[in-house]
Amino acid sequence: MSQPLRLGIAGLGTVGIGVVRIIRQHAAMLKARTGREIVISAVCARDPDKDRGVSLSSYAWETDATALATRDDVDVFVELIGGHEGIAKDAVEAALAAGKDVVTANKALLAIHGQALAEAAEAAGRALRYEAAVAGGIPVIKALTEGLAGNDITRVVGVMNGSCNYILTRMESAGLSYEEVFAEADGLGYLEADPQLDVGGIDAAHKLAILSSIAFGTRVDFDGIALEGIDRVSIEDIHAAADMDYKIKLLGVAQKTGRGLEQRMQPCLVPDTSPLGQLDGGTNMVLLEGDAVGQIVLRGPGAGEGPTASAVLADICDIARGLRGPVFGVPADTLTASVPASAQLPAPYYLRMSLEDKPGALARIAKVLGEAGVSIDRMRQYGHEDTSAPVLIVTHKTTPAALNEALGAMEGTGVLSGTPVALRIEDV
Amino acid sequence: MSQPLRLGIAGLGTVGIGVVRIIRQHAAMLKARTGREIVISAVCARDPDKDRGVSLSSYAWETDATALATRDDVDVFVELIGGHEGIAKDAVEAALAAGKDVVTANKALLAIHGQALAEAAEAAGRALRYEAAVAGGIPVIKALTEGLAGNDITRVVGVMNGSCNYILTRMESAGLSYEEVFAEADGLGYLEADPQLDVGGIDAAHKLAILSSIAFGTRVDFDGIALEGIDRVSIEDIHAAADMDYKIKLLGVAQKTGRGLEQRMQPCLVPDTSPLGQLDGGTNMVLLEGDAVGQIVLRGPGAGEGPTASAVLADICDIARGLRGPVFGVPADTLTASVPASAQLPAPYYLRMSLEDKPGALARIAKVLGEAGVSIDRMRQYGHEDTSAPVLIVTHKTTPAALNEALGAMEGTGVLSGTPVALRIEDV
Ligand SMILES: NC(=O)c1ccc[n+]([C@@H]2O[C@H](COP(=O)([O-])OP(=O)(O)OC[C@H]3O[C@@H](n4cnc5c(N)ncnc54)[C@H](OP(=O)(O)O)[C@@H]3O)[C@@H](O)[C@H]2O)c1
């Protein structure tokens, strides 16, 4: 193939400009690697007059992304605007309808409308690729779809929101409260305009929904994710977890269980010596587990101009090379509706509570746990603070149901001061 | 495409049987993922009567791998015999000449004859794929060739021989000598029939040569690798490095320098808190660095039936999907001869020496280092053992030339007891 591959790039923000830069700087390299020239025909953003630090004068300018998406001189529509409704969705749909290949970094779009878009792309015989949508510069979509194609995937685990991981590790290193570090991160521009996308776990859950679909051959099911953000993680828990040799991470987990597909995004404890436990700052990490390969760990930058543009380019290069596999690894019309797991698999839990200064208080708690069938692996009682004493418990594997029963019964003991904190410990 | 993809598998040892198992067990899954049935037409090994734990009766049996490679009912020749001369090479050449695609796990073959084989494959318009040849189950060839296709690769670093990493970490955890752990590993069957392939760094260097070619667009140049095994790593150095917060790893490094391509495989120190520093046992790890993405770290099992077969299947699935890119990422006839770097880039070094119990001995050493332009970052002198005192020095960045000058001059000081050990500290 010697025809140039012609791109239309919609969105010239962090990622879009990163893509333009690479294509300008590495034209010869890209041609050598793909066998085709990769050129930009037209671009589009809101403000035609903004100085974007790179010359755009050789590209046609469109004010409307949908018009860009359907131009005759565009083979691949590159959607880097964002958002799961509105112009991004309209333009991607228009591009596919017009027989264009599509590359996007938009996890929200894929997580919410992935099934319909995949069906549209496959019906049109076009590619819809989104390497940049999950874990930024880490080629995780490729690893899962292609690199581990010979595996029955058993579990996917990831830290996929750098801002949350930054906040959690910064809380620990600086001994600051969640609120303090949140304000700091917000001030530094580390958080989305709507910070709930980050700290509420929504952004990471979008990514998990996508990985889960590929891993298990199920339709993307964002709503099926049990979702909890990091806002209730306290500096006390971070310190207490560290005392017990754990770190707290916002962990996405998807796994097949006998009772359906378990998908959750929640703060979990992981051993501090594990690769996930040692992941500091804004870096992302994804663990992929398969029946043949065992466990693969991928680590790298989850966001930023260069890393995200790198992933967009991987997709563009694949299309230039003629790669046009099914969007989620198998044909979209064969993806099955996921059956959400009726209950989470058993796991050890971390419990932190304050006991009132009453005789036999700890024995009461131990008894209640035992009665619910929750056995204690490790327990640590600290010196009294005023009238109450902090207690940490690490349980053996237990079902969330048994744990909840125990937590309920604890309330009735009358020895608790405040509400206990319970966090799942993930085996990674 | 609905024609089955028909395989001929030569070699039914650890990897070959692993591949057969996956294809038998996951036929439906593979078909769903690739759109084609993947079937085995014929197999071949030395001993037709060996019980291999899996039924082979439905496949034709060939006694000669070359005959297998050229059968009419074989689309893809899967070479899992091993060795860079003899039957593996002959059969791969025959397969390509007969217009077959080839998948192999044979790093020796690729590292020594990669250029000629790649030219043959590309001239024939066939695929020659080898994901399993480097870092076992980690899809690193795919990550580098496709996932990071938009990057100018700046450095590749890896721990790619699990046996060496096992030996080094076991020495540290058990406090045993190299000889003791070597004997143990050999007894457990962890080492190749010729253990020099492992502990001499040859196997890992084969892998580095392959990665280096892809990363830098150069012809595979195994002979251009500065190669040193782990046999001179002593338990004293492992303990001393740990005292200075480092681990010793057999590290492969390939990087572009202003003076050419630097390729080396040697025991190096890495910070004990880095991902490489925390890599215990037989696991492999590869760091890929690119101008856009920054650093990606891939970790996983480097050998064994399941992981290696997983990688072989990734290649088979890619071929089933029609992927047939150039063997080393760009057309083989455009790969340039690598210009070996005239000198290694400066780095900090670790030095361990014994000083005789003479007044001013340490000052003499410090003076000699200073005169050679080697400045000291950290120095630690231990209590005297009999008549000599162990000294550890971590230098600031220095050229190997300056270091060698200093080491030479040290000999002349008359205060050394024995020969100093010098190990490079890699910034990872
Ligand atoms: N930033 C990252 O690190 C990262 C990482 C992974 C994935 N992503 C995803 O990549 C996408 C882009 O992110 P970003 O960080 O590059 O966003 P950004 O910096 O906010 O850029 C968005 C771009 O879209 C343009 N735009 C907005 N509304 C438009 C409209 N109606 N028509 C045409 N153009 C419009 C904006 O134009 P103006 O410049 O004129 O305002 C801007 O150029 C998102 O889906 C995001 O989730 C980003």
Ligand SMILES: NC(=O)c1ccc[n+]([C@@H]2O[C@H](COP(=O)([O-])OP(=O)(O)OC[C@H]3O[C@@H](n4cnc5c(N)ncnc54)[C@H](OP(=O)(O)O)[C@@H]3O)[C@@H](O)[C@H]2O)c1
């Ligand atoms: N094992 C790993 O974990 C691993 C990891 C990465 C890459 N690799 C590579 O994978 C390849 C295979 O390794 P392996 O561990 O599977 O080796 P293996 O267990 O020793 O098996 C080699 C197979 O080749 C057969 N064979 C030997 N000479 C032959 C000949 N002249 N004609 C036909 N068949 C012949 C043997 O037949 P018999 O069984 O009848 O003796 C045996 O089945 C090697 O290139 C190796 O470097 C291995």
